[in-house]
Structures are given as structure tokens and as C-alpha cells.
Amino acid sequence: MSIVAHHTVITSRNGVWATLRVRGLLRNATLASRLESAGADSLEVRLATGSVRVRLTAERDEAFWTEWLSVTVKAHSGGKAPVSPAPAVPQRLKAARRQPRTAASTAVDAGSGADTAHSAPIDRLLAQLAGNRPIDVERGLSVAEAQARLAQDGPNEIRDITGRSTSEILLGQFKSVPVALLGGSAALALGTRAFADAGAIGAVLAANATLGFVTERRAEETVSSLRKLGPRQTTVLRDGATVTIDAREVVVGDVLVLKPGEPVAADARVVEAHRLATNEAALTGESLPVRKEPIAALPEDTPLGERRNMVFMGTVVSGGAGLAVVVATAEHAALGRIRQLAQGTEAPRTQLQQELDSLGKRLAIGAATLCVGVFALGALRGRPLLPLLRTAVSLGVAAIPEGLPTVATSLLAAGVRSLQQRQVFARRLDAIENLGAVDTVCFDKTGTLTQNRMSVASLTVGDELIVLEDHESPPTLPDAWLRVAVLCNSVERVNGDPAGPWQGSSTEIALLEFAVEQGADAAQLRRSHATMGVRHRSEHHPYMVTLHDSTERGLLVAVKGRPDEVLARCETWFDGQGTQPLKPAQRRRLLQLNDEMAVRGDRVLALAFREHPDRSFGETAGLCWLGLVGLADPLRPDLPQMVQRFRAAGIRPLMITGDQLGTAQAVALRIGLNHGQPMVDAAQLPESAALIADVAEHASGFARTSPAMKLEIVRALQQRGHVVAMTGDGINDGPALKTADVGVAMGVTGTDFAHAMSDLVLRDDHPAAMLQAIEQGRTAFVNIKKSVRYLVATNLSELAATTFAVAAGLPEPFDPLALLWTNIVTDIWPAIALGLEPAEPGIMEQPPVSLRGGLLERSEWGAVATDASTMTLASLASFGYGLARYGAGPQARTLAFMTLTSSQLLYALAMRSGRPLRSGGLQPNPMLHRAVGWSLAAQAGTVLLPFARRVLRTTPIGPIDALVVATTAVLPLLARELLKERRR
Structure with a gap:
């Protein structure tokens, strides 16, 4: 858009005039001459500021002049004659004003009498809100009246309805395909009077549900603790004095004192305004400020986003000042009713969780197909159908890595908690994902690169x-x-x-x-x-x-x-x-x-x-x-070293500031940001998004940027495929913070508006903390890939071993309940422990991560297949030894079962890093060692404890058998380490 409202409306003896800024007019005498000749006495051009002063009338309002100037400027650019302003409002504007309201605004309009506050004359509205005594806008409510209203109406707070309840999380553990397969297997066991099998399957179901519930509940609590639905404090008039109170104590009839940067505590009618503007992104999605004025009344059907005489809870004052009388609080406010509309919805899943779900579904379909083949092949070979069916169902359950979504949620939540320990507060789980992929960081100067101590x-x-x-x-x-x-x-x-x-x-x-x-x-x-x-x-x-x-x-x-x-x-x-x-x-x-x-x-x-x-x-x-x-404004310490570390991590640092070009250039030179690239004056940037992107690709930063231009620069970088992080602390940074892939606000100097628009908040304000956050994001992504690769390889090995045995005419190597045990022991705790692996050495010297190739790229599927094959061969070798020594029976199945489970647990150690373990350099991961150690101890209990032997149908093993199991179980770990050495 080339015409921008200057928010200057002046009433003089010559009428009402408004000032509009015209991009491209600054010092452009030719365009100025054309505008003056076409606008006659209704228009004044100011070359020094690039703006136009226009006379407002009933027929030529601000919207009319905005469109007329756009048409005239385009005509000038195309070499056409200027267009004289017609006295009528353009048809396109008329049509726009007749557009029906959106679903959101219609739903909001269906509430209480507060929805007509914008259309009532102010004196009548004040009378309606008066209660025991008339409301004096200059004094506000008395303390006694406010307390009485608070006791009657309740606190001004919106109940958080976006999170899942405890019962919803618990029921969600029984709605997956793997659980359905386990339930079917239990039903078959009960139908065949195999009560021990049914009890064991029930125990597996309970263990899975408990683990999933605990993990997801903890993640939900982490996210809920980060959600803030309203401001903590606000300023009101009470008994003629300006006081700061808890926003929950605001009542209908209170007079809000609106200041720049402060959130609006409740829906209120504007009664006084001095260049007042608010950001209503929370309600309308519009990131640019909305002008507010004490207009006498508006039509009753005015859409929510066009009610210029109202301010709303959940929005933030982005400029100017004013007074407003509260007309609705808590659930009766527009934000409260919109929240109620979302009560039956679920929070959107992150890209990583969607990728995990997709991978799980593909593996489930493949495993189910193969299990049907195993059942058909076994039936053709004349095996008993019911035991074969139970084996096929158990094999399918064991082959599906149902722990994938649980692992992802828990690891992302663990990433959030890890950042909190480093004084970096993440407001959303997907911020952890995006951090690892960030390749461009846009720094605001004042309050971010500087200490904001002028x-x-x-x-x-x-x-x-x-x-x-x-x-x-x-x-x-x-x-x-x-x-x-x-x-x-x-x-x-x-x-x-x-x-x-x-x-x-x-x-x-x-x-x-x-x-x-x-x-x-x-x-x-x-x-x-x-x-x-x-x-x-x-x-x-x-x-x-x-x-x-x-x-x-x-x-x-x-x-x-x-x-x-x-x-x-x-x-x-x-x-x-x-x-x-x-x-x-x-x-x-x-x-x-x-x-x-x-x-x-x-x-x-x-x-x-x-x-x-x-x-x-x-x-x-x-x-x-x-x-x-x-x-x-003194610069923060160690900024040159910070810039170098960003570049070493493959991340391009940019500075986007509203300061003058000379100031920005001086700061960029002092911290080493220029790097042979120019600092660009944003006021001279072209309007084309493509051209802005071209400039942004080769600049060290931008000076004299407005909030709208910051937004355009971030969008231009994203259109070029960059994953952008934006830091800021002020109101003017809000739109860019909200649009960036990762918005980062300063915790101390940052305004509430900046915090509300951001994904991360830095407690100590130093932007170098972003390096730790990015390291955490990269580590989380790499670790999730390790967990996924581990889960896929181990589950494929279970499927491959049974399929090969049936295809070769061998006895079944695993009892169905033994497969279920292997699944529960190896699928969750080792995978979660791998996900909590400390950062590998040099991770910040590698390029940013990318999800474009999926969690498992084509090159990695070959390694997964190799590792699954070694675990399959190890278990079959142990099974072959048992068949040769003991014949078909529980002894041979026990050896295969012990080898398969133990090899999977030891294989988790190989997944710690892509470099050989003996090369050193890795930080200790005690949780993984505990997970593997305790799981191996539990596995030993399956042959040492009589009760476990009866349930899982295992037998004791002697020293020679134990040596065979240990030798075959360690082979997959050694094979993976040898392949690492060869690759290095």
C-alpha cells in the first residue's frame, strides 16, 4: 500500500484537514505538481515530509482520499494524466462497507448488552452503567462502589479453556490404533480362556496409558503455565486519583487510563483520546495499529474491527493516550466470548508432531499388511489359527512405534523446561522446533543490542x-x-x-x-x-x-x-x-x-x-x-563475539532499527555486523516485496524502519525460504515479532505488548541467550531424530524376525506376550532418554536443521534397515542355537526373546551420536544409562523370577546360554560402531 494514514486530523477555520503519507512523494517535485494540479484547493503537498494534507468533507472522507491518491500515484507511475477527485465515495469503498460481518464478529455480537456500547450515546451509556451513583469520568468510581461491583460480578478473568482436562488426557490414551490392536488381542485371549494372556495384555495397556498420561499431563502443565490470558495490572481512576490495580479487580463502570505499551484490561468505551491507537491482533488478526476516537455513536451493526470508539480486553495500546469507561469484563468481554467458541476445539499440533503422526501411520499400515501376510503364510503351512492370530496381532502391536507422539510431546516439553532453567521462557512448544531451523536473526537495536540506559x-x-x-x-x-x-x-x-x-x-x-x-x-x-x-x-x-x-x-x-x-x-x-x-x-x-x-x-x-x-x-x-x-545508549557487552558465534552457526545476523542511518552504521561497525554488506535506509526501499527481498539478501541491516516496514522485511525474508527470528522490546516491534518464525522479546525492558507477540522471552535481556535457545532447538530436533530412528529400527527388527521365521518354516521365535513385553520395555524410556541427550560437540558449527526432508531422509532409511537387520540376525542366531541344543520349545524362544530385547537396549547406546563412542567428547547422559541399566535388570527378571516366567512363558538359562545371549546381543551395537568408524 503506497498511502499510509498519518493519524493527524486538524480542525481549523478552513475546515477539517488530515495528513496522509505518500510513498514515493518525498522530494519528488514532478509527482507533487501532478497532485496539486489535480487536487486544486482541497489538497496541499509537502515535499519535505513526503506527505499530503487533504480537506475532509462528508463526501470526501479519509478513505476516499486514500483511494484517490493511490489511483493518482499509479497513474503518474504509468505516465497517465492525473485524475480529478470526484465528489462521490468510490464504489469499491461502498462495497467494502457493505461487506457482511465475519463469523467471529457475528458470534461476538450475540452476547450481552455490552455489544451495543459502541452505538449508544455516551450520556445514555453512562446512565446505564451508573448503578448507585452517576459515573464521573474525571473521578472514576469510588473505592466502595468498585468493591461492591466486584463482589457482585466476580473477578475480571477468563478461565483458561484451551488446555485439555485430566480426564480428556486419560481417555486420549485409549484412542489409538495400537491400543485397539492390544484390546483385540486381549479379547481373543479371553475368548480362548487364556486368562493369563489377557491379564498380561491388560497390564501392558495400563502401563502404556499411565506412561502416556504422565508425560502428556506434564507437557500440558508446562504449556498452561506459559499461557497468559490477560494483563496482571492496569491503571484506573478511583475517587479522582490515578491508581494501579490488579486487572482482576476491574469492574464495569471503571475508568481505564490508557497509556502506550499497556494492555487493555476490559472492553471499554473511549471517552477521551489523544492520538490513541491499539493493536487488535488478538481479536481480528490485524497486526497494524487501529485508531481510536471518542466518536459519539456508531451503527449497531458495525463489525468488531471497525468499532473505533471501543477498546477491547486482550488488545494493547500501541500509541497515544486516553480514557475509557469499562462496559464488559471477564467472560462478557469480546475476548471471553471468542474463547468460549474455542471450548470444543483442540490446540493445533506442531509440524513435528504432524510429521511423527504421519510416520507412525505409514509404519502402522506397512506393519498391518505384513502381519496379514504372516497370518496367511502360517495358515498355509497348517499352523493353528487362533494362536497364529494372536501372534499376528501381537506382532502388529509390537511393530508399531506407538510411543512416537508421546516421545515428541515429552521432548518438546522438556526443551521448554530446559530453556526455563537458562532464563529463556518459551510460550509455545513449536518454538523449540523453529529454533533449530533459524537461519536469520533480525535484531532490534534499542533495548536489545543496547542496554536501554540513555x-x-x-x-x-x-x-x-x-x-x-x-x-x-x-x-x-x-x-x-x-x-x-x-x-x-x-x-x-x-x-x-x-x-x-x-x-x-x-x-x-x-x-x-x-x-x-x-x-x-x-x-x-x-x-x-x-x-x-x-x-x-x-x-x-x-x-x-x-x-x-x-x-x-x-x-x-x-x-x-x-x-x-x-x-x-x-x-x-x-x-x-x-x-x-x-x-x-x-x-x-x-x-x-x-x-x-x-x-x-x-x-x-x-x-x-x-x-x-x-x-x-x-x-x-x-x-x-x-x-x-x-x-x-551503551552497547551490551560481548556483542562482537556474539555476532561471530551466530555466523559460525550458519545464522545471518541483521539489524532492523528505527534509528537514523548514521547511528545504525556506527553500531553495526562497532559490533562487526556490517561484514562487507551495506546498511540500508528503509525509508528509501521500494514498495515491491520482491525488490525488498533482493535488498534484504545483501544487507547488514535496515535503518529508519517503521513497524510496517519491519513486518515487510521479515515477510520478504520468509518468502525467500529463510526461517527468521526477530528480537525486540517495544510496541513498534510487535507486528514483526508476531510474524517471525520465532519472536523473541526482552524480559526486563520489553513491553507487555512485545511479550504477548513473542514466542520466547529472554529473562536477562541479553540477545546472546538466543544462542543457547538455538542450541537447545537444534539439540531437540537432532535428539528426536535419534529417538525416531531407534524406535523404527527396533520395531522393524521384531517384525522381520517373526516374518523370516514363518517364511522359512521355523517355529515361532517369540511368544506373543514376550513381544508385548519387549515393546513396553524398549519403546518408551530409552527413546525418551535418547531425546534428552546433551548437545553434541560442534552442533553450533553446523548448518541449521531442516524438516523438509522429513524425520528420516532417504539416506537414513538404509542405515535403519541395516541396524534392524543386525538385531534380527542376532535374535535368530540365538534362536537357532536354542533349536539346535533344546529343540522347538520355550528354551529356544527364551534365548531369542532375551537376545532381541537386550540387543535393542544396547543399540540405544549406539544412537547417542553419529560419531564412534570411543572417540569421546560426548557429555554424559545418566538418564540413558539408568534407562538401559534398569531395563536390562527387568529383562533378567523375566528368567529369574518364577512369577515372570509363568506369565511370559520363559525358562531359566544357564551360564553358557547367558554367554550366547550376551554375545549375540552386543553384535548390533558393535556393528553400528564399526560402520561409524568406516564412515569417518
Whole structure:
């Protein structure tokens, strides 16, 4: 979109005017001439800012001018004549306004009377909400009234209905195909009066269900602990005082005090707004800010996303400030009713879980087909059908790695817990998957690469640049400079304590503290210059404006913001001695000073003011330039080493910042980010997504980026196939954090909005913690592949051994219950222990992982088949020895059973790494050693304990038999290690 709303609406004697930014207009005199000739007296072009000022009427509203400008700019690009604005609203806009509401908004509209709050006149709405006494918007509710309403309506919180209950998790353990096969086998056993078999199968079912339930319940608790459905605290008016309360204590009738970066605690009607905008992504999916205004009333059927006089629970104030009266809380809020719609749904499965399910289904189909073949072949050979059927069913159950989904869920949840121990908090399980595949990391500068502790480092007086560290004492500053620094500032004392610390942005705190150090009396200035209005800095309004009433000088307009934007609105300047007209040569000199300060790495702001008699903002022009101030934000330690480690890991680091190009270049040079690639001025980027992607492929970073441009850059990288992580801490980072494959927010300096949009939160704010998170993601993915390969190879060996024996006319090598025992002993604990294997040496020197080839690539299937064959041959060799020595019977089956189970458990040790175990370098994995050790001990109990022998139909084995079992069981482990040596 080439036309962007500037969110500036001004009422003057000449009518109502709005400012729209037109991409491509900046210093484009030809396009400006075309727009002016076509727009006549309804349009003013401003080349210095690339914006257009348009007159608003009933027939030509902001939407009309947005479309007209888009058409005219496209006509100019195509060489066509400009189009004169017709007085009617374009048909496309009319059609868009008649579009039916979405299902979500319709469902929300079907709630309580709060759904009509946007359409009721404000006085009638306040009367409806009044209760015991009228609501005074300037004072809010009394404490007593609020407590009474809280007792009546209950707390303002939404019950978490997205997680599965305990009973749902338990019942889910009995809904799989393997369990159905086990149940069928148990039914057959009962039908043939084989009660011991049925009891053993029941025990297997109970063990599987218990293990799955415990694992999935723990994973669900981990995820639920990370879910936050609402803000913890909010600001309201109570008895005329601004107080901060727990958001659960907000009641209908409360007056919310809306501030930038703070979440909205409940649905509320806007009664006062100063450039107020909220992000409603939680409700509508729209990631860009939505303008909010105290509009008298809207049509009752206005869709949720177009209710500009309402703010909603679960959204975040992205700019400006205002007041709003609460009309709905808890389940009655729009977010609460949408949550109720999701009560019967299940959380989406991650890509990895889907891949595991797909693999399990393919293996199940293959195993079932082969089991049918085994049954048919055995029947042709004249074997008893019922025992053969039980064997085939048990073989099918044993051949299906039903532990795959359980293993995946538990390992992802373990990854989340491991990150928590490293002070990295993951909000979703699939963040662990995506971390391992990240190949591009986009860093925000302020608060991420820097410590967000600003201090004044340089300034200008007249046309002289003064670097403070080069002077023993700063120069004497004019009173107007100090006055603007103090007044055009939203910093306040904590809890209003005159002796307390300042709270607010680090930039404004640094500026205010510097002014105080230079002799400014902040408290006295604020008392003598009452604030009449504030326009906060926003995406399309890169400067802050405050209006003050002064008994000495009349009305004062104080301005602080981006130097080029402020300078474009100045007509005079302070030269160090007095006020002088601002000539073109002097403008160029001031911009040159700005560049010199930016090259030092300072964040540069301009200060300006104007005194005038009007009691309204009016047009922000005719200002007097006071000077520049450069603020330095120290970089976090060890950033150059961090950048090198990212590159060594095959991850490309980029910086995306809203700062000026010179500042960004200085920071990139200091931390080694440039790497021979240019830093790009995002304001000059083409509108085409393809061209943005071309630029992004060869840049070290982007300066002067808006939230919308950050979003476009992330999307452009993703369209090129990159897996992108985005770090940030502020409101302006929110859209990009939400869109990135992995959004990473700072835990200390990050806003609630940034936290809500992110997948990870870094507790200590240092972006180097991402390296640990990425290492964890890669390790988790590699370990899951190890577990999958282990499960597939071991289960195939069970299937292959029985199939070969039946095909060769040999007796069945395994009792059905023995196969079930092998399945339960080898499928879960060793696989989970493999999944918790520590990171292999050099994992961060390897390329990012990829799921494109699946969990088992074609090259790996050959290795899986080889390992399954060695375990099959080992068990058949032991079975052959038993047949030769004892003949067909339980002794031979016991030897085959002991060898198969033991070889699978020892094979788990070979799966620890792709390098030979004797090469060393691996960190210890005590859980795997315990899993293998205890499982081998349990396996020994099947021949040592009389009860186990009766159930599993095994026999005791002597020393020679034990030696045969040990020798054959270790062969698959040795074979895999020899193959590793040969490959290396």
C-alpha cells in the first residue's frame, strides 16, 4: 500500500484537514505538481515530509482520499494524466462497507448488552452503567462502589479453556490404533480362556496409558503455565486519583487510563483520546495499529474491527493516550466470548508432531499388511489359527512405534523446561522446533543490542557541535532549551512521590535528568506550565508535541522528535544569541550536524517550540529551532563475539532499527555486523516485496524502519525460504515479532505488548541467550531424530524376525506376550532418554536443521534397515542355537526373546551420536544409562523370577546360554560402531 494514514486530523477555520503519507512523494517535485494540479484547493503537498494534507468533507472522507491518491500515484507511475477527485465515495469503498460481518464478529455480537456500547450515546451509556451513583469520568468510581461491583460480578478473568482436562488426557490414551490392536488381542485371549494372556495384555495397556498420561499431563502443565490470558495490572481512576490495580479487580463502570505499551484490561468505551491507537491482533488478526476516537455513536451493526470508539480486553495500546469507561469484563468481554467458541476445539499440533503422526501411520499400515501376510503364510503351512492370530496381532502391536507422539510431546516439553532453567521462557512448544531451523536473526537495536540506559552525550548550541566528554562542563543552555526538555516529556515520578525515581522511557529520563543537572527546576516548570494536551510520537508522526498554559508567556507548543521532521516545521532558529530566520543554507548546516552526531552512534533528537494565542494545537508549523541533543545508549557487552558465534552457526545476523542511518552504521561497525554488506535506509526501499527481498539478501541491516516496514522485511525474508527470528522490546516491534518464525522479546525492558507477540522471552535481556535457545532447538530436533530412528529400527527388527521365521518354516521365535513385553520395555524410556541427550560437540558449527526432508531422509532409511537387520540376525542366531541344543520349545524362544530385547537396549547406546563412542567428547547422559541399566535388570527378571516366567512363558538359562545371549546381543551395537568408524 503506497498511502499510509498519518493519524493527524486538524480542525481549523478552513475546515477539517488530515495528513496522509505518500510513498514515493518525498522530494519528488514532478509527482507533487501532478497532485496539486489535480487536487486544486482541497489538497496541499509537502515535499519535505513526503506527505499530503487533504480537506475532509462528508463526501470526501479519509478513505476516499486514500483511494484517490493511490489511483493518482499509479497513474503518474504509468505516465497517465492525473485524475480529478470526484465528489462521490468510490464504489469499491461502498462495497467494502457493505461487506457482511465475519463469523467471529457475528458470534461476538450475540452476547450481552455490552455489544451495543459502541452505538449508544455516551450520556445514555453512562446512565446505564451508573448503578448507585452517576459515573464521573474525571473521578472514576469510588473505592466502595468498585468493591461492591466486584463482589457482585466476580473477578475480571477468563478461565483458561484451551488446555485439555485430566480426564480428556486419560481417555486420549485409549484412542489409538495400537491400543485397539492390544484390546483385540486381549479379547481373543479371553475368548480362548487364556486368562493369563489377557491379564498380561491388560497390564501392558495400563502401563502404556499411565506412561502416556504422565508425560502428556506434564507437557500440558508446562504449556498452561506459559499461557497468559490477560494483563496482571492496569491503571484506573478511583475517587479522582490515578491508581494501579490488579486487572482482576476491574469492574464495569471503571475508568481505564490508557497509556502506550499497556494492555487493555476490559472492553471499554473511549471517552477521551489523544492520538490513541491499539493493536487488535488478538481479536481480528490485524497486526497494524487501529485508531481510536471518542466518536459519539456508531451503527449497531458495525463489525468488531471497525468499532473505533471501543477498546477491547486482550488488545494493547500501541500509541497515544486516553480514557475509557469499562462496559464488559471477564467472560462478557469480546475476548471471553471468542474463547468460549474455542471450548470444543483442540490446540493445533506442531509440524513435528504432524510429521511423527504421519510416520507412525505409514509404519502402522506397512506393519498391518505384513502381519496379514504372516497370518496367511502360517495358515498355509497348517499352523493353528487362533494362536497364529494372536501372534499376528501381537506382532502388529509390537511393530508399531506407538510411543512416537508421546516421545515428541515429552521432548518438546522438556526443551521448554530446559530453556526455563537458562532464563529463556518459551510460550509455545513449536518454538523449540523453529529454533533449530533459524537461519536469520533480525535484531532490534534499542533495548536489545543496547542496554536501554540513555544519557546525553552531545548537543548543539547554534551551529556548534559540543561533545560532552570533550568538555569539563557543559555550556550554558538557553531557558527555552531547558523548558522544552522538561515539558515535552512524559516521564513521571513513581507513585507520584516527589522524591521517588523517574519512570518512563530511558530516552526521556536521560533528557530530563540532564536538564535538571543544568539548573532546570522540573517541578516548578510543570506547575507553572500546565499541560493542556499531548500528542505522542507514533509510526507516522515521528515527533512529540505538548501544549502548555503559561501565565508568563501565554500558550507554549513544545516539540521533540526526529530532526528532519522537526526541521521541516521550523521557520526560525536560535543561533546561540537570539532568534534568526531559518535560511536554506542554515537548514543544510543543521542537517549536517545531525549526520555528524548520528555517525558517532548517538540517537539524535531535535527540540523546537512556538508561542501562540490559540488554545488548541493548530498546525504544527512555524516553530523555532532550539538545537539537537544526542543520546548514547551503551552497547551490551560481548556483542562482537556474539555476532561471530551466530555466523559460525550458519545464522545471518541483521539489524532492523528505527534509528537514523548514521547511528545504525556506527553500531553495526562497532559490533562487526556490517561484514562487507551495506546498511540500508528503509525509508528509501521500494514498495515491491520482491525488490525488498533482493535488498534484504545483501544487507547488514535496515535503518529508519517503521513497524510496517519491519513486518515487510521479515515477510520478504520468509518468502525467500529463510526461517527468521526477530528480537525486540517495544510496541513498534510487535507486528514483526508476531510474524517471525520465532519472536523473541526482552524480559526486563520489553513491553507487555512485545511479550504477548513473542514466542520466547529472554529473562536477562541479553540477545546472546538466543544462542543457547538455538542450541537447545537444534539439540531437540537432532535428539528426536535419534529417538525416531531407534524406535523404527527396533520395531522393524521384531517384525522381520517373526516374518523370516514363518517364511522359512521355523517355529515361532517369540511368544506373543514376550513381544508385548519387549515393546513396553524398549519403546518408551530409552527413546525418551535418547531425546534428552546433551548437545553434541560442534552442533553450533553446523548448518541449521531442516524438516523438509522429513524425520528420516532417504539416506537414513538404509542405515535403519541395516541396524534392524543386525538385531534380527542376532535374535535368530540365538534362536537357532536354542533349536539346535533344546529343540522347538520355550528354551529356544527364551534365548531369542532375551537376545532381541537386550540387543535393542544396547543399540540405544549406539544412537547417542553419529560419531564412534570411543572417540569421546560426548557429555554424559545418566538418564540413558539408568534407562538401559534398569531395563536390562527387568529383562533378567523375566528368567529369574518364577512369577515372570509363568506369565511370559520363559525358562531359566544357564551360564553358557547367558554367554550366547550376551554375545549375540552386543553384535548390533558393535556393528553400528564399526560402520561409524568406516564412515569417518
